[in-house]
Structures are given as structure tokens and as C-alpha cells.
Amino acid sequence: MFLKKLNDRYNVIILGFAIIIIVIILRLANLMIVEGQDYREQSENRIFKNIPISAPRGEIRDRYGKLLAGNRPSFTVQIMRNEIDSNKINEVSLKLLNILEENGDKYTDEFPIVQTENGEYAFTYDINLDKWKETYGFIGIDGKEAFNSLKERYGIKEEDPYEAQIKLIEIPDITVPISIKESTRWRYTDELKKEDWLQSHGFKTEEFNIKAIDAFHKLRTKYDIPDSYSFEEARKIMVVREQIRSSSYLQYNPVKLAQDISPRAVAQIEENISDLPGISVNIESIRYYPEGELAAHLLGYLGKIAQQHEIDKYIKELKYLPGDIIGKTGLEHKFEEVLKGTDGYQKVLVDSKGRLMEVLEKQEAIPGETLYLSIDNDLQKKTEEVLKDVLHAIQTGGTYETRWGKNTFTGTSGIRKNAKSGAVVVLDIKTGKVLSLASYPTYDPNLFATGISGADWQSLMPENERDLLAPRPLLNIALSTAVQPGSTFKMLVGLVGLEQGLSPNYKILDKGYIKVGGHSFGNWLWNQRGSTMGYQNLSDAIRDSNNYYFYSLATGYDYGAGKPLPIKMSPEILIDYTKRFGLNDRTGIEIDIPREKSGGVPSIERKMDTVKAMLRNYLNRQLKIEDLNPAKIGQTEENVNEIINQILSWADENPSRGTLVNRMKEIGIREEKVDLYSDVIKYNYFNQAKWSIADTMNFSIGQGEHSYTPIQMANFMAILANDGYKYKVSVVDKTKSIEDGTVTNFPVELIERIELKNYAHLDEITKGMYEVTATGSTRMYFNKLPIPVAAKTGTAQKSGKIPPLDEVEYLKGNLSRYGVSLHAVEEKMQELKESNKNNTKYRDDAFVMREAIKKVNPNIKDRDIDQYKENYDNFTWFTGFAPYDDPQIAIAVLLPQGGTGGYGGPIFREIVAEYMGLNATNENENLTIESRLLP
Structure with a gap:
């Protein structure tokens, strides 16, 4: 019977399924009952983890391969959010931070509630804002008034808030924590950050004025931190909580809590690893600068991802980890994505105590590319050393001596005690490549490798924030300080004269001074001693820096002979040639600082705009609603603003005083105020708005509205010396991939040969520059140097008083x-x-x-x-090229408050000697040069 049923195909299928089900049930029973305990233990004791491997940052080397920025191994503590037991997080956090503190190791602390020295509790946002207000004298002032006060204090003319903020941010070491966004305009950014933080923790809008201690207690309850913990202990727990919370949208990635911790701390963490679930210690590379401060302003420094735009770009877009360090300035920032490399990972199996059992898979990190610069390490070192030593000698009245010269800065007129900063740029004339670039004072970028401490950061701040020329270690003077070029600009005016047809042998009689519109424009020798220089041609005038000659040349009038020059000259022609030499443009160097200043060529239009902006500021300060005549116009702020706009619209016309008086009455100014305002507006502003002969004279000697950076002036010298060829300035030679050896070159880029009628005119200009060092006022700096050089000194006037510290x-x-x-x-x-x-x-x-x-x-x-405040001293310029007969390098030296142009001479000289190999050691002759300061 049973066999008969098996003949039925349907019954066979049912039987087969029954057997399979029985087998599965028996296997499941074996797994769950017989072997269940073993598998349960394995599942509990084996955890798969993906451990990221940070890529070593790409190296930075000089043109010969000398290491400037590399990496060294360090220990990093990380926490995996998805692996930490929420019931143990408080205990783990406290235990970990205690271990780090016991060993003197720093950890990331971004929790914004602290206990102050007087025992009170405060938000760090409030502390930072109060400190900023105190520094700038804005206690009790709202954001809008603070912003306008900063504009007035630093002479910012732009009315648009965005443009004004850009100008303010460009000022060395100034911070402007004021929002200019339409929705939050004139709010302090620290206030906005505080509100954002409170909102992210669940606080409602009406709670934004909550006291720090009350917010702390509310969070303490939220995080279930027992009362048995002290404030300090509870805060440590919140420090870790804050780090985890800030990376909540990347919960499967580790959060870095501390970097570069000590081996002792590592040992303690490993000993207590069973009590620290979710915590791991990894070996990572951190940035290392073997030469310390060398080329710091070129290399830049690193920092944590902190600003919102950094979070958006690096974390959200490029998938960086929240604890990653990025380049903040300089080449480290500009080439961040090249230097970063590609992170790897390890997929590992660990037991319940976090101990490694097996590496299942490993993807090696790919190091960032190596960046090769154009600078010469030895020349860079010499440039920085000489700049520092000469400045010290100038400050103290000491002596700077080498084989190539001895210079003593003594006497009341010799000592310049405020000459505490400076910059030098050295360019390859034939390529535009930077050979060295120094700014002093400087800093050690190693301080920033894992996040700079508050104390170290404070040490890099100027002693007197109110003094714009106070030494600022973080300021790259070579790229971001634009000032008048003084007499170093005279070569360009001389070139324009030749281009317009003036003979280089045409002589102008120096009569000492020229009277223009009630103002006296004197030659420097006349101003100092009442003497004149007699008849001089172009070469003589460059050699002796004859203001009288260049006043005459720029205005197209021979004041010595009382007749016009046989050429056409105009401000437009002068401005055109100045722009041809790139003095109105950024050089293009690959450095973020955050932005290279472009300097500025004076312009007729800009002068009018500047005077209008000054007049607007004056009227905003002085014109009140009570100055309006209620019989003609309503006394409202809107009407005041409308009247100001009307007055500004008359500037181009510059009406007569009588016409201005009538118009002021018509638009509604009170009778008793009309004369006062009319006189100020007419004579202090309208009459000064249009370009005048006086403006042309100031233009001709590098004063007035000129403002150029050292790197622009070095480029200007290179063009003069190189037959008019203008190159893009660059500091990078190439990048090289570690993965496959691919090389990406940064070739020399010829922008253009500037347009000149006769390039031989450049020889006439450089001839005068050679005379400056051969027979002129700077010959004492070069009489021992066996290399002929061409140079020009300059003194840029700096008016005003130095603000006292208090x-x-x-x-x-x-x-x-x-x-x-x-x-x-x-x-x-x-x-x-x-x-x-x-x-x-x-x-x-x-x-x-x-x-x-x-x-x-x-x-x-x-x-x-x-009147009893100290006066600012003048800026010192020393620019030129070498050798004169075969130009190879162009040099620009700028010394704020250096006093006199010649003081840059020893710096120029020593750089030439180093570049030309004169300091090399010869076994047969003792040519080792020891630069030293003598008391």
C-alpha cells in the first residue's frame, strides 16, 4: 500500500519536502540547544570594527628636496559613538579625561560653559565677546555702532556692509565678530553662536537669556549625570558628550578626543581598556616642521575644522572626519586637498574587551602628494637671519658686521626703537619664482600641528592691539602690508618721461622747492639743509633721489627754467604705465593669507569717491535732526539721510560757496548752521575731491594714494631688470604623487612683455639705479661687495600718533x-x-x-x-636687483618704522652675497662669514 502511494508523483514531492523540513528542524535544534552556548559566547566576544587609517599629510620640500614640512608618528585617542554603552558613557568619559590630565596631555574641549577665576559660571561666547569689546573699547556698544566705529577708526570708506567688512578683515589681526547677513545684520556672531548652541540642545527661543549655570544644570539632568559628580567632573563628561554630539550625523566614524598623547597615557588607557568601551588608541601621523620657524609665512599653519564654511566644505562635501586638522593659511591651506591624501581603513575582529583578535581586511592610506617649492632653504634661512639681526641692530643702536661691510646704527637719529618688524622678497628675475620670502616677527608652525593652546595663541598676538604697526607674528608683511613706495617709484616716472620723448641727458635746475596753490613742495635736501642739487639729468636725479626733478617731470613743466618740458605728461599717462608694471594687480603667488593684497595705483575717480566717503562719514557724525529747519522739512532721520545724499551729489560739480549756501537753505538746513556746514563742505571736501597738480607731485615721488606690497615691488624690480618681461610670481615648482610617482609641474608663466615704445629706455633707468650703489648715498653698504648691484631707497611717510596701551x-x-x-x-x-x-x-x-x-x-x-603721544616713524624701502651687469635676482626690503631708506642696505647686500655663493667655505681661504651683532 505504502509502495503504491510512492508511485504517485505528488506523494513523492510531499515526502521530500517533509524530509527536508525535518533535517532543518534537527539542525536548528542542534545549533540552538546543543551548540547554542558556544555560538552565543562567540557572538558576545567578537565585534567587527572598521578602524580608519589617516593618510600621512604630503610633505613640503624646497627646490633641492630639503624637508620643510613632514610628519612624525603620534598616538591619537578616538571614541566610536556606536560602540559605547550609553549607561557607561559618563563613567568612561570621566575616567579617560582624568588619565589624560594626569599625564599632562591636551584634549579637545569645545564645551562652552566654564567656571571663571572669581568662581562664577559663564558661556565662553560671552567671555570672548566681552574681551573683544574691551580690547576695542566697545563696552556696552551694539553691533551696528561697533561696526561703524571700526570703519571710522580704520578709514574704511565703503558704504556696502559686505565691502566694508572685506576691507576691515584685510587689516592685520583685526577680528570683526559682527554678522552682516540680511537676516541677522549687526548681531554679534558670538551671540548667534550661543543661540545656535542652545537651540541645538533643545532650549527654546525664550530661554536664550538663560544663565550659564542654569543651562549647565539642565544639561546635567538631560545627560543623567548624578549629583555625586562635582562641577569639574560633570563638565569633563559634557566635554566628551559635546564632541560626540557635534559628529552625530557621522556616528559610524570615530571622534578624535586627543592627539599626540604621551606613551604613559597610552599605557594607562591600554591597562584600563576593559573599563573604556568604545575607546581606542591609534598611531597617526601629525605635521612636523623640522626647521621650526623657517618659511612659516609661506608654509602656513594648521587648525581644527571649526568655521561653518569649513564644516560645509570639508566634512559634508569632502567627507573629512570632524577631528581632522586642515590647512588654515599659506600653502598648507592653498594645497589642502593635494596634501591631504586618501584615508585607508582596517576591518578587524576584536573581543568584548576591545583586544584585537584578527585583521580581516586592510586598505592602506595613500599619503598626500609632495609639494616642491621654488625657495632655496639656505637662502631662506639667511634672509630670515639677516632681517632679524639688522632689525635688532637698528632698534638698539648696535653694529651689524660681516665680511662684506660694517654698519653702525648709533646716535639719536640712528636708533629706531620701533623698527621691530619687516619683510624681504627675493625673486628669480628670469622666471618669477620666489627664492626666499621672509616676514618678521615670525612663529613656529609646530604650535598648530594638533591645535594651538590658548596661551600659545595669546603669545602670538600684538602687545598693543590698537597699534596697527605693533609686531604681529602671524602677519605676512610681504603679501599683506601695502604702503607708499616712496622714492622707489621714481624710476617709473623717469621711464614715462623717456617714453614721452624726453632725452635722458635733459637737465633740470633744482631750485630747492616749488610753490603750488599755497603749498611748498621741496626737494629733500632743501627740506633738510636748505641746499640744492644744481642741474641734473635723469641718471643724476635717480642717484640723488631728486624730488624737484621728478615734480617737474610728472607735471610736464620745467620749474627750474620756468617753461614747459618738450613732452606731454598727464596723470592718465602716469597711471597707465604704473598699471602696465602690475602694481595694480595681485602677483598670483599660490599663498592664502587669506588673500594677497593687490595694493593700489592712485586714480582720479577713486580720489573723488574717497572724498565723498569721507564727507558722508563727517555728515553722518555731525548732521543732526535738530539741524533741520522744521519750517521747510520734517525733523526725521529719513530726511537727514536724504539731505546727505543731496549734498554728496554736488561734489562733482563743486559749486561756488554762494551757490552752496543757497542750496543748503533750500534743502532745509537751519539758517544758523548753513555757514558752518557750507565752509566745511566747500573747503575741506569739495575743493579736495578733484585731482590737482599737488596730487601729481605726490604721485611722482611715490607718496599720496600709492600703496604696494613688498612682493609687488620685487616684481616691479624684476620687470625693470628683465627688459620688460613680466612673469607670474610663483613659489611652487611641482607636486609628486607618492602612489604612482606622477609629477605635476608648475611651469614658468610669462604673462607678457609690457608695452614700451623703446625697451632701451629701461637701460637708462637701471643705469641710475647702479649709480645709487656705486657713487650715491648707499655706496658705503656695498664698497666691499665684489658684485655690482642696482638699487633704490625709499621712505614712505607714516603720519599719526602711536596709540598708548592704556x-x-x-x-x-x-x-x-x-x-x-x-x-x-x-x-x-x-x-x-x-x-x-x-x-x-x-x-x-x-x-x-x-x-x-x-x-x-x-x-x-x-x-x-x-600731542604727547609718540609719532609713528616712516617706512623704509630698499629695492633693486643683482648683479647689475647680468640681472638674476630682484629684491624688495620693507621695514615698518625703519626711519630711513638706507637701513635696508645691509639686508640687501647680505642676500646678494649669499645668493652669489660668496659665503661658501673654501679650504684654501677662510671665507666663512659670521654675521653678528656687536654691542
Whole structure:
């Protein structure tokens, strides 16, 4: 019967399925019951992990392969968010940070609630903002007024907030923590960051004014941190929580808690690994600069991904890890994606205690590409050394001596105690490549390799924030300081004269000074000693830096002979040639600082715009609604703004004073105010707005509205020496891939040969530059140098007073000179504060004290108050090329507050000697040069 049923195909299929099901059931029973315990133990004790392997950052080397930026191994502590037990996170966090602190290791701390020195609790956002306000004297001032005050303080003319902010940010070491976005305009960014942080932690809008300690307690409850933990312990837990939270959208990637920790800390972490689930220690490469400070301003420095635009680009777009370090400035920033490399990973099996059991798969990291620069390590080192040593000699009245010359900076006129900074640029004339670039003072980029400490960062800040020329280690003077070129610009004016047809042998009689519109424009020798230089041709005028000659040349009038020159000259022609030499453009060098300044060639249009902007600032400060005539116009802020715009519209026309008076009455200015405003507007602004002969004279000697950087001036010298060929300035030679050896070259880029009528005119100009060093005022710097050089000195005027470190103390120290007593001033200060409670300016003690002094003694003016402050000294320029008969390198030296142009001579000389190999050691002759400062 059973066999008969088997003959039925349907029954056979049912039987087969039944057997298979029985086998599966038996196998499952074996796995779950017989072998279940073993498999359960394996599943509990084996965990698969993907451990990222950070790629070593690409190296940076000089033109000969000398290492400038490399890597060294270090220990990094990481936490895997998806592997940490939420019930143990508080205990793990505290234990880990205690281990790090015991061994003196730093860890990432971005939790913004701290306990201050006086025991109070505060948000770091509030602390930072208060410190910024105190530094700039803006206590109690809102964002809009602070922004406008910064514009006025630093002479920013742009009305558009975005353009104005760009100009402010370009000023050395100035921070502008004020939002200019339409939706949050004039809010302090620290306030916005604080609100964003509170919102991200679940606080509602009405809670944004919560006290720091209350916010802390609320978060403590949220994170279930027991009361048994002290504030310090609870905060450590929140430090880790903050790091994990900030990378929540990348929960499967590790979060770096600390980098470059000590071997002792590593040992302790490994010993306690079973109590630290989710924590791992990996070996990673960190940046290392073997030469320390050398070429720091070229290389740049690193930092953590912190700003929103960095998060958007690097983390969200390029998939960097939140704890990654990126290039912030210089070549490290410009070539970030080239130097970064490609991260690898290890897929490993670990037990429940985190111990490695097996490496299942490994993808090696690919190092970043090697960046080869055009600079010469030895020349760079010599450039920095000479710049530092000569500056020290100038400051102290010491002696700088080498085989190639001895120079002593003594006497009252010789010492320049504020000459504490400077820059040097050396270019290859034939290629535009940078051979060395130095800015002093400098810094050690190793400080930034894993994130700079607060103390180290503070050490890099200027002692006096209010002093724009105070030494700033982070400032790249060579690229970001644009000033008047002084007499180094005269060669260009001489070239324009030749191009317009003037003979180089045409002589102009120097009569000492020229009177123009009530102003006297004197030659420097006349101004110093009342002497003249007699008849001089172009070469003589360049050699002796004859202002009188170049005044005449630029204006097209021979003042010595009292007749026009036989050529056509105009401001437009001068401006055109200046732009041809690239002085209105960025050089294109591959460095982010964050931006290379382009300098600025004076322009007729810009002068008008500048005066209009100054007039607008004046009217914004002075014209009040009570100055409006209510019989003609409503006394409203809108009408004040409309009147200001009307007045500005008359600037191009420059109406007569009588016409201006009538118009002021017509638009609604009170009768008693019309004469005052009309005189100021007419004579201080409208009459100054149009280009004048005086402007042309200032233009001719490199004063006025010129502003160029050292790298622009070095490029200018290179073009002069190289028959008019203009190259793109570059500091990078090539990149090389470590993975496959691919080389990407950065070839020499000839932009153009500038347009000239006769290139032989350049020889006439450089001949005069040679005379400067051969027979002129700088010959004492070069009489021992066996290499002929061509150069030109320059002195750029710097007007104004140096702001004291403490304005209030300065005022108190000079009250007797102002004819006032401290008691009377303090009483008047209190009175002014009480009567101006709504005016935020009166919350600044220095401002109030100045106003009080003027009220107590009405004869005292602002200029009288400031007269006891120290004057700024002039900028020193020394530019040129070498050798004269075979130009190879162009050099520009700039020394802020260096006083006199010649002081850059020893720096120029020593760089030439080094480049030409004169300092090389010869076994037969002792040619080793020892540069030293003598007391």
C-alpha cells in the first residue's frame, strides 16, 4: 500500500519536502540547544570594527628636496559613538579625561560653559565677546555702532556692509565678530553662536537669556549625570558628550578626543581598556616642521575644522572626519586637498574587551602628494637671519658686521626703537619664482600641528592691539602690508618721461622747492639743509633721489627754467604705465593669507569717491535732526539721510560757496548752521575731491594714494631688470604623487612683455639705479661687495600718533599739561555719563575722559590731547636687483618704522652675497662669514 502511494508523483514531492523540513528542524535544534552556548559566547566576544587609517599629510620640500614640512608618528585617542554603552558613557568619559590630565596631555574641549577665576559660571561666547569689546573699547556698544566705529577708526570708506567688512578683515589681526547677513545684520556672531548652541540642545527661543549655570544644570539632568559628580567632573563628561554630539550625523566614524598623547597615557588607557568601551588608541601621523620657524609665512599653519564654511566644505562635501586638522593659511591651506591624501581603513575582529583578535581586511592610506617649492632653504634661512639681526641692530643702536661691510646704527637719529618688524622678497628675475620670502616677527608652525593652546595663541598676538604697526607674528608683511613706495617709484616716472620723448641727458635746475596753490613742495635736501642739487639729468636725479626733478617731470613743466618740458605728461599717462608694471594687480603667488593684497595705483575717480566717503562719514557724525529747519522739512532721520545724499551729489560739480549756501537753505538746513556746514563742505571736501597738480607731485615721488606690497615691488624690480618681461610670481615648482610617482609641474608663466615704445629706455633707468650703489648715498653698504648691484631707497611717510596701551592712563598722566585737575575731570565725566545714558559712546571711559577734559578746559582740542603721544616713524624701502651687469635676482626690503631708506642696505647686500655663493667655505681661504651683532 505504502509502495503504491510512492508511485504517485505528488506523494513523492510531499515526502521530500517533509524530509527536508525535518533535517532543518534537527539542525536548528542542534545549533540552538546543543551548540547554542558556544555560538552565543562567540557572538558576545567578537565585534567587527572598521578602524580608519589617516593618510600621512604630503610633505613640503624646497627646490633641492630639503624637508620643510613632514610628519612624525603620534598616538591619537578616538571614541566610536556606536560602540559605547550609553549607561557607561559618563563613567568612561570621566575616567579617560582624568588619565589624560594626569599625564599632562591636551584634549579637545569645545564645551562652552566654564567656571571663571572669581568662581562664577559663564558661556565662553560671552567671555570672548566681552574681551573683544574691551580690547576695542566697545563696552556696552551694539553691533551696528561697533561696526561703524571700526570703519571710522580704520578709514574704511565703503558704504556696502559686505565691502566694508572685506576691507576691515584685510587689516592685520583685526577680528570683526559682527554678522552682516540680511537676516541677522549687526548681531554679534558670538551671540548667534550661543543661540545656535542652545537651540541645538533643545532650549527654546525664550530661554536664550538663560544663565550659564542654569543651562549647565539642565544639561546635567538631560545627560543623567548624578549629583555625586562635582562641577569639574560633570563638565569633563559634557566635554566628551559635546564632541560626540557635534559628529552625530557621522556616528559610524570615530571622534578624535586627543592627539599626540604621551606613551604613559597610552599605557594607562591600554591597562584600563576593559573599563573604556568604545575607546581606542591609534598611531597617526601629525605635521612636523623640522626647521621650526623657517618659511612659516609661506608654509602656513594648521587648525581644527571649526568655521561653518569649513564644516560645509570639508566634512559634508569632502567627507573629512570632524577631528581632522586642515590647512588654515599659506600653502598648507592653498594645497589642502593635494596634501591631504586618501584615508585607508582596517576591518578587524576584536573581543568584548576591545583586544584585537584578527585583521580581516586592510586598505592602506595613500599619503598626500609632495609639494616642491621654488625657495632655496639656505637662502631662506639667511634672509630670515639677516632681517632679524639688522632689525635688532637698528632698534638698539648696535653694529651689524660681516665680511662684506660694517654698519653702525648709533646716535639719536640712528636708533629706531620701533623698527621691530619687516619683510624681504627675493625673486628669480628670469622666471618669477620666489627664492626666499621672509616676514618678521615670525612663529613656529609646530604650535598648530594638533591645535594651538590658548596661551600659545595669546603669545602670538600684538602687545598693543590698537597699534596697527605693533609686531604681529602671524602677519605676512610681504603679501599683506601695502604702503607708499616712496622714492622707489621714481624710476617709473623717469621711464614715462623717456617714453614721452624726453632725452635722458635733459637737465633740470633744482631750485630747492616749488610753490603750488599755497603749498611748498621741496626737494629733500632743501627740506633738510636748505641746499640744492644744481642741474641734473635723469641718471643724476635717480642717484640723488631728486624730488624737484621728478615734480617737474610728472607735471610736464620745467620749474627750474620756468617753461614747459618738450613732452606731454598727464596723470592718465602716469597711471597707465604704473598699471602696465602690475602694481595694480595681485602677483598670483599660490599663498592664502587669506588673500594677497593687490595694493593700489592712485586714480582720479577713486580720489573723488574717497572724498565723498569721507564727507558722508563727517555728515553722518555731525548732521543732526535738530539741524533741520522744521519750517521747510520734517525733523526725521529719513530726511537727514536724504539731505546727505543731496549734498554728496554736488561734489562733482563743486559749486561756488554762494551757490552752496543757497542750496543748503533750500534743502532745509537751519539758517544758523548753513555757514558752518557750507565752509566745511566747500573747503575741506569739495575743493579736495578733484585731482590737482599737488596730487601729481605726490604721485611722482611715490607718496599720496600709492600703496604696494613688498612682493609687488620685487616684481616691479624684476620687470625693470628683465627688459620688460613680466612673469607670474610663483613659489611652487611641482607636486609628486607618492602612489604612482606622477609629477605635476608648475611651469614658468610669462604673462607678457609690457608695452614700451623703446625697451632701451629701461637701460637708462637701471643705469641710475647702479649709480645709487656705486657713487650715491648707499655706496658705503656695498664698497666691499665684489658684485655690482642696482638699487633704490625709499621712505614712505607714516603720519599719526602711536596709540598708548592704556588710553585712560595716558590721559591721567598728562592732566596737568592740559591745565585740568583729576577731581574736576572725574566730576565732569560723571556728569557726562548721567546726561548721555542713551549714547553708547559715553560707556567708554577713554572717550568720556577726553570729552571731560575739553569741557573743563574749552581751549583744549583733540590734537592738544594727543600731542604727547609718540609719532609713528616712516617706512623704509630698499629695492633693486643683482648683479647689475647680468640681472638674476630682484629684491624688495620693507621695514615698518625703519626711519630711513638706507637701513635696508645691509639686508640687501647680505642676500646678494649669499645668493652669489660668496659665503661658501673654501679650504684654501677662510671665507666663512659670521654675521653678528656687536654691542
